[in-house]
Amino acid sequence: MSASSSASTKPVRAILADDERLMREQLRSRLTEVWPELDIIAEAKNGIEAVELVRQHRPDLVFLDIRMPGLTGVDAARQIAQLPEDDDWLVPEIVFITAYDQYAVEAFEQGVADYVLKPAERERLLLTVGRIKKRLALKQGDEVEQGGSTAPLQQLLHKLSAQLNPGAAPSYLQWIQATVGSVLQMIPVEDVLFFISDEKYTRVQTARVEALIRKPIKELVDELDPALFWQIHRSTLVNARAIDGITRDERGRQLVGVKGLSEKLEVSRSYTHLFKGM
The missing domain is CATH 2.40.50.1020 (LytTr DNA-binding domain)
Known part of the structure; x- marks a missing residue:
């Protein structure tokens, strides 16, 4: 089955997580414009809710605000990346939402994850949607061209943590x-x-x-x-x-x-x- 026929029978399921209700509504509205077949199954107000909703609903895609109370989007992504997979579900694709262009690091462009700047602009969102669709097709094994990043998701999360806490140098086990x-x-x-x-x-x-x-x-x-x-x-x-x-x-x-x-x-x-x- 091709990626296009698979996508038509099984819509991509997504969760939105942002502590600002208006931002969630705006992103939902823009996503409806650029990706009408996307099924937004739940919304979270913080990182803790986001992790729990992913655990419950097992979506294909998660939009995470980088700065959220209780558990940041980066910390939530770390927990999501460790959820157990099986033959029917893989860890979802991650898209970070940020008001700061400084977090749009090179690793995003390489395809480990992606980002959307607030407020979500239609043209930038179209680019993100195109990349997400391609990575989801690669996950399903329906495409053979090269995709993904040469660095693991955890490496990107460490970079983001360093940016969120610039005074805290990473200390790894020796x-x-x-x-x-x-x-x-x-x-x-x-x-x-x-x-x-x-x-x-x-x-x-x-x-x-x-x-x-x-x-x-x-x-x-x-x-x-x-x-x-x-x-x-x-x-x-x-x-x-x-x-x-x-x-x-x-x-x-x-x-x-x-x-x-x-x-x-x-x-x-x-x-x-x-x-x-x-």
């Missing part, structure tokens, strides 16, 4: 305290090849040892340097410097090879854009 057999060891983060989680533990793999920690992946994502550790699955982070190549199995899934190990790490559909062109 050591992992992990159990190796019956011994507690301090492992330098740069030595870790990958982290992979099950329901209870997260496995820490280096070239020489395999260790266990209780910290989940969703916490590690925020604590590790996103330029060094890429999330390739909701349960997997890989050291970008340790990637030895990308292959596909008989089912068409992307698999990451790790230097010095025979083990392959599966890439979920949400993160295949990291390896376009490889």
